[in-house]
Amino acid sequence: MAITMTKGQAGLTGNSAIAYAMKQINPDVCPAYPITPSTAVIEEFASYVADGDVTTELITVESEHSAMSACIGASAAGARVMTATSSQGLALMWEMLYIASGMRLPIILTDVNRALSAPINIHCDHSDSMGARDSGWIQLYSETVQEAYDNLIQAVRIAEDENVQLPIMVCLDGFITSHAIENITLLSDAEVQGFVGEYNAKTTLLDTDHPVTMGAMSLPDNYIDFKHQQSEAMARSKDTVLKVAEDFGKRFGRKYGLFETYRLEDADLAIVILNSAAGTTKVAVDELRKKGLKVGLLRPRLFRPFPFKELAEALKDKKAIAVLDRADSMNGFGGPLFNEFRSALYDAEKRPKVVSRIYGLGGRDYKVKDAVAVFEELKTIAETGRVDTLQKYITL
Amino acid sequence: MATLKELSKQNELLTGGHRLCSGCGIPPIVRLVLRAAGGPVVATTATGCLEVGTTIYPYTAWRIPWIHSAFENAAATISGIETAYKALKKKGKLPGGDKDIKFVAFGGDGGTYDIGIQALSGALERGHNFLYVCYDNGAYMNTGIQRSSATPFFSNTTTSPAGEVIVGKQEWRKDLTRIVAAHNIPYAAQASPHNWADLSKKAEKAMRIQGPTFMNVMSPCPLGWYTKPEDSIKWAKLSVDTCYWPLYEIEDGILKITYKPKEKKPLEEWLKPQGRFKHLLKPENRNLLEKFQARVDLEWQRLLDLDGKRI
Numbered sequence: 001m002a003i004t005m006t007k008g009q010a011g012l013t014g015n016s017a018i019a020y021a022m023k024q025i026n027p028d029v030c031p032a033y034p035i036t037p038s039t040a041v042i043e044e045f046a047s048y049v050a051d052g053d054v055t056t057e058l059i060t061v062e063s064e065h066s067a068m069s070a071c072i073g074a075s076a077a078g079a080r081v082m083t084a085t086s087s088q089g090l091a092l093m094w095e096m097l098y099i100a101s102g103m104r105l106p107i108i109l110t111d112v113n114r115a116l117s118a119p120i121n122i123h124c125d126h127s128d129s130m131g132a133r134d135s136g137w138i139q140l141y142s143e144t145v146q147e148a149y150d151n152l153i154q155a156v157r158i159a160e161d162e163n164v165q166l167p168i169m170v171c172l173d174g175f176i177t178s179h180a181i182e183n184i185t186l187l188s189d190a191e192v193q194g195f196v197g198e199y200n201a202k203t204t205l206l207d208t209d210h211p212v213t214m215g216a217m218s219l220p221d222n223y224i225d226f227k228h229q230q231s232e233a234m235a236r237s238k239d240t241v242l243k244v245a246e247d248f249g250k251r252f253g254r255k256y257g258l259f260e261t262y263r264l265e266d267a268d269l270a271i272v273i274l275n276s277a278a279g280t281t282k283v284a285v286d287e288l289r290k291k292g293l294k295v296g297l298l299r300p301r302l303f304r305p306f307p308f309k310e311l312a313e314a315l316k317d318k319k320a321i322a323v324l325d326r327a328d329s330m331n332g333f334g335g336p337l338f339n340e341f342r343s344a345l346y347d348a349e350k351r352p353k354v355v356s357r358i359y360g361l362g363g364r365d366y367k368v369k370d371a372v373a374v375f376e377e378l379k380t381i382a383e384t385g386r387v388d389t390l391q392k393y394i395t396l
Numbered sequence: 397m398a399t400l401k402e403l404s405k406q407n408e409l410l411t412g413g414h415r416l417c418s419g420c421g422i423p424p425i426v427r428l429v430l431r432a433a434g435g436p437v438v439a440t441t442a443t444g445c446l447e448v449g450t451t452i453y454p455y456t457a458w459r460i461p462w463i464h465s466a467f468e469n470a471a472a473t474i475s476g477i478e479t480a481y482k483a484l485k486k487k488g489k490l491p492g493g494d495k496d497i498k499f500v501a502f503g504g505d506g507g508t509y510d511i512g513i514q515a516l517s518g519a520l521e522r523g524h525n526f527l528y529v530c531y532d533n534g535a536y537m538n539t540g541i542q543r544s545s546a547t548p549f550f551s552n553t554t555t556s557p558a559g560e561v562i563v564g565k566q567e568w569r570k571d572l573t574r575i576v577a578a579h580n581i582p583y584a585a586q587a588s589p590h591n592w593a594d595l596s597k598k599a600e601k602a603m604r605i606q607g608p609t610f611m612n613v614m615s616p617c618p619l620g621w622y623t624k625p626e627d628s629i630k631w632a633k634l635s636v637d638t639c640y641w642p643l644y645e646i647e648d649g650i651l652k653i654t655y656k657p658k659e660k661k662p663l664e665e666w667l668k669p670q671g672r673f674k675h676l677l678k679p680e681n682r683n684l685l686e687k688f689q690a691r692v693d694l695e696w697q698r699l700l701d702l703d704g705k706r707i
């Protein structure tokens with residue numbers, strides 16, 4: 001697909017920007033299977049392959065389970081590997097996600113967030129990537145097309161860092177971000193190549209002079225030790241995310257951290273929310289600030305590993321916080337984001353009140369008025385010091 | 397092809413000291429197949445006896461690069477490895493310089509006929525350059541002898557027990573070799589470890605041919621067949637001499653039976669020594685035995701009719 005650029009700027013959908021980043025990264029192997037709303041990533045990348053714009057070997061597998069299996073095989077053979085999926089596709093990969101991370105393979109996946117069946121639905125929520133939150137993959141979330149593009153380029157360096165060696169997932173909202181055109185700033189191919197560098201795997205199946213056994217059975221005398229190492233690598237990756245973001249900022253001027261805050265510093269009331277809905281929430285923040293209400297927002301970028309210390313530090317002085325989840329844990333105790341934030345704030349001296357609000361499942365609109373209503377609830381909670389409704393669905 | 401003497405002097409690519417049962421048919425199959433590569437070879441194995449028995453960490457019986465990732469995806473895993481090879485070769489990035497590497501996927505009957513058939517079908521259709529070897533021991537042995545779609549007629553397994561009312565597995569086995577051949581791949585064959593020369597010849601041919609190739613190999617299992625370890629090769633031979641497990645190949649669409657027993661032995665001779673068929677020898681189950689024999693005869697005749705023909 002030809003992209004028309006004016007002074008490095010181009011109007012691109014989220015999917016096109018992801019496909020374009022993949023083209024610029026030029027991975028060795030891309031196993032792919034289509035699913036709405038990420039299909040265009042695969043289609044556009046297939047065009048880059050067909051037109052000789054990349055040297056990538058595309059494997060048009062027969063399922064997402066095989067896509068991730070082929071990613072694992074190719075990565076174990078020393079290739080830089082990328083793929084993209086959504087919803088049922090990620091769910092079908094689930095078994096293999098754990099194997100990719102357990103084998104410490106730096107596979108790079110874009111998840112265009114979409115609701116899980118049943119009922120079948122093609123629109124955005126985060127139940128797919130939240131279902132994979134304990135699979136040992138680093139997860140980066142993106143508010144905008146620009147951020148999704150920038151995240152994917154940074155993801156390569158994070159996953160392959162020798163202190164990390166873990167697979168990574170870049171998430172963006174289905175349709176809202178994947179299909180909306182945004183004017184974004186693209187890097188040049190040389191800038192991307194210079195940033196991601198060449199991948200040289202340390203141990204590979206293709207080194208037939210030095211044979212290795214991968215995926216051996218491991219029993220109680222060492223399984224937990226492997227998992228311990230994996231867990232430590234995951235915790236370490238937080239620093240790598242920051243280091244890579246810093247270099248990215250230095251080179252290209254766009255700054256990223258573990259999370260974004262918006263008018264949060266002096267706020268008493270805060271909403272925590274992922275991805276595109278943060279944009280809507282910022283409008284509500286501005287409106288309410290005009291009325292003198294001290295409100296703000298925190299939008300996590302890195303969800304795995306969960307930077308609990310930094311998040312708690314940013315929120316510890318708030319009076320009331322609503323954590324908005326676009327997924328339900330179906331546990332009777334709020335969404336996944338809520339549970340982790342509430343837990344992170346447990347050690348805060350003046351523990352803020354924290355409530356769970358579940359919104360926007362299956363693509364239900366989340367509007368400025370919905371955010372305003374949440375802030376109004378928080379105001380009452382802060383004033384009375386009482387939480388009447390710990391958790392509930394909104395946008396119904 | 398190497399002589400038996402030459403073979404015996406080559407280094408084993410799968411060492412001894414592994415934990416597969418004594419008398420297991422899998423190790424001789426794997427060794428013969430790997431030797432046929434005649435050079436660098438990379439393998440993957442589906443979850444099952446072969447994987448568990450050769451790799452309990454920190455030990456490994458593999459002297460070649462080897463990976464296991466899951467049960468149903470050996471064909472998809474090898475697709476990824478073989479594609480990475482193509483990609484890195486093109487870029488001049490193969491470790492140790494440019495070389496020709498062979499790729500082999502091993503799977504049990506469960507991992508191939510059942511849960512892995514989709515991944516296998518996909519990999520065959522895409523035309524990757526690899527050999528898939530199914531070792532068919534007729535059940536999910538690693539998990540305690542449960543039925544698979546390769547389990548022989550009326551066989552007693554833990555999920556198709558020879559009960560009072562339902563006597564063993566009621567369904568005829570899936571003809572996987574023919575299903576694979578229907579993908580119009582350049583080479584598919586059936587083999588058995590008792591006939592090492594036939595097996596080696598087929599493996600060498602399969603490795604030489606560009607594109608996806610497939611071998612389905614009879615693999616005796618003393619544990620699941622309830623037979624003596626020292627007799628395994630004998631029962632492999634009898635599975636062929638009774639025509640239960642014909643040796644044939646399909647090369648570029650032409651089917652060729654590679655071994656025709658001079659005298660086709662009665663099926664009962666193969667069934668009798670195996671505990672999994674014990675119930676078939678009871679007088680009240682005579683009709684089942686006859687049914688089994690009739691089906692074997694029919695399938696053998698079908699194969700004879702196709703011998704030498706383009707299918």
Ligand SMILES: Cc1ncc(C[n+]2csc(CCOP(=O)(O)OP(=O)(O)O)c2C)c(N)n1
Pocket residue numbers: 443444445446467468503504505506507508533535536537538539544
């Ligand atoms: C997805 C999945 N389902 C089930 C299992 C359990 N399992 C492991 S090996 C096996 C049977 C393997 O049978 P087969 O492929 O015939 O190999 P064999 O054990 O006979 O060597 C089963 C059911 C698994 N590991 N993964």
Ligand code: SF4
Pocket residue numbers: 415416417418419420421422445449533537538616617618619620
């Ligand atoms: S159970 Fe059967 S197939 Fe498995 S190792 Fe033992 S003999 Fe071999």
Ligand SMILES: [Mg+2]
Pocket residue numbers: 504505506531532533534535536537
């Ligand atoms: Mg089996």
